[in-house]
Amino acid sequence: MQCPGQDSRYWDANAVFEATCPKCGNSVEFFKDDVSRKCGQCSTRMLNPKNDFGCASYCPYASQCLGSLPPELLAKKQELLKERVGVEMKRYFADDFRRIGHASRVARHAVEIAAKEECNPAVVEITAYLHDIGIKESERKYHSASPKHQHLEGPPVAREILLALDAPLPLIDEVCDIIGHHHLPRPEESMNFKVLYDADLITNLEEKQKDTPSPPAHLQKIIDRSFLTKAGATLAAKVLLKG
Missing domain, CATH: 1.10.3210.10 (Hypothetical protein af1432)
Structure with a gap:
């Protein structure tokens, strides 16, 4: 069973949003289930600012659910x-x-x-x-x-x-x-x-x-x-x- 927080069936209008790159100020589009994305302008990899994958900090299946975990997690x-x-x-x-x-x-x-x-x-x-x-x-x-x-x-x-x-x-x-x-x-x-x-x-x-x-x-x-x-x-x- 897919984690409900990552299942698009439970998403709302806020599932796609934009965040500002901390390095160059460019606008970067995120989907709710993105762990991170690269800035199209300066290639800085950004962690999704609206996601708190708290479960990933203890779940033994986190890598299967989310792929490669970023250093922060x-x-x-x-x-x-x-x-x-x-x-x-x-x-x-x-x-x-x-x-x-x-x-x-x-x-x-x-x-x-x-x-x-x-x-x-x-x-x-x-x-x-x-x-x-x-x-x-x-x-x-x-x-x-x-x-x-x-x-x-x-x-x-x-x-x-x-x-x-x-x-x-x-x-x-x-x-x-x-x-x-x-x-x-x-x-x-x-x-x-x-x-x-x-x-x-x-x-x-x-x-x-x-x-x-x-x-x-x-x-x-x-x-x-x-x-x-x-x-x-x-x-x-x-x-x-x-x-």
Whole structure:
């Protein structure tokens, strides 16, 4: 069945309209179901200004319905996926507000670091939300939240969540790989891993500092030797040393 919004049987007199090219000011004719059109005068490709294909940001059949999605919709789809992963993380941890708060802070720090490093922000933020997702199963099975148990139990839970959200398989594989060793950097790591690792380290130090404060000199030594990215070290100094 065709999407009603794209079926011409449901169109009215406003189904054909004109829009002004933002580059040259030429008038460009659009049909309601056009995703984009080229300006006949300067060849600038314009996104249909009157269409909001909101469903395309989450529908797994969007590419079949609309053809090749423009960058704007692809970005929106990624943003929505990140938001939904954050919601699922909170639903999974239920009333465990400490772990929800930890994951949310890691995600916030990861986004800030990612903005200054060459990485995939979607992979980084999604991994940040899910990096400790194996804790519940670790505690249930082994009565322990040790890294080795988290690394074992986290990826299957994360994969189940991401498959249910129709996340792309390459993204799922990378997120699960990072979760499966997020406490233990390998000799060669991707920038996505490094950003997540630094964001988690900042959050852990931040939480520890509230319980048992360390002097600035000690924190500076940790910052100098432990972070994997320049942006992570800079943010750590800002957060922990209030610099």
